[in-house]
Amino acid sequence: MHCPKCGQQQISDETRFCSKCGFLLSGVAEVVANQGLVPAQDTGLTGKADSPRRRGIKQGVFLFLLVFLLAPLTGFISMALNIEPTLVGIAVVLCVVGGLLRTIYALMFESGATGASLPAALPANQNRSELPPAQSIPASAYTSPGAWRDTNDLQHQPGSVTDSTTKLLQKDDQ
Ligand SMILES: [Zn+2]
Numbered sequence: 001m002h003c004p005k006c007g008q009q010q011i012s013d014e015t016r017f018c019s020k021c022g023f024l025l026s027g028v029a030e031v032v033a034n035q036g037l038v039p040a041q042d043t044g045l046t047g048k049a050d051s052p053r054r055r056g057i058k059q060g061v062f063l064f065l066l067v068f069l070l071a072p073l074t075g076f077i078s079m080a081l082n083i084e085p086t087l088v089g090i091a092v093v094l095c096v097v098g099g100l101l102r103t104i105y106a107l108m109f110e111s112g113a114t115g116a117s118l119p120a121a122l123p124a125n126q127n128r129s130e131l132p133p134a135q136s137i138p139a140s141a142y143t144s145p146g147a148w149r150d151t152n153d154l155q156h157q158p159g160s161v162t163d164s165t166t167k168l169l170q171k172d173d174q
Contacts, residue, residue, distance in 0.1 A: 004028055030135070051113055054104025064099030067092050 001013045008020035016026045031038055050058070074087040 001025070001029065001032065034133075048129045053106050053112045054108040056110045057103050058107060060101075060103030062099070063095055063102055065101070067095035070095055 001010045001015075001023065002008065003018040003021060003023050005011065005023040006018065006021040010019060010025065012028060013032075016073060017023065018025055028171055070091040071088055074091045078085040078087050
């Protein structure tokens, strides 16, 4: 592999940075592995994010359902204060009309797409039901750096806390 910035040939395809100019090569290796396609970045929102339209409809339905809470509440207040139940009417109209308008607005003007250009980022020839290729090194590939335990500190491990207390008890018995 050659560095795309300075053209320096790299010792192996596994190198993360160009040995001459320090250009980050890990992304380049992925593009090469994907036949020139830039792999989709995992934003953490995949599958979780609602489209603005769905969110709008949810808000509209919520506002609509709020009438079942506000109507008895305003009715109770009107009775308690012994006033004309105009509050109930206002609450019902506000919730029903507001909820309907919010839903209609969401349906008519808000985008139904989830996230930013997520379907377009998928390669066309890739099976959509498949997971994207692994972009990290699996834990099974990890090898310990060998004799890391052979330090002087670890050779003289102190006994456990209960060790010394048992010794003290034995001393007391004598
Ligand atoms: Zn370079």
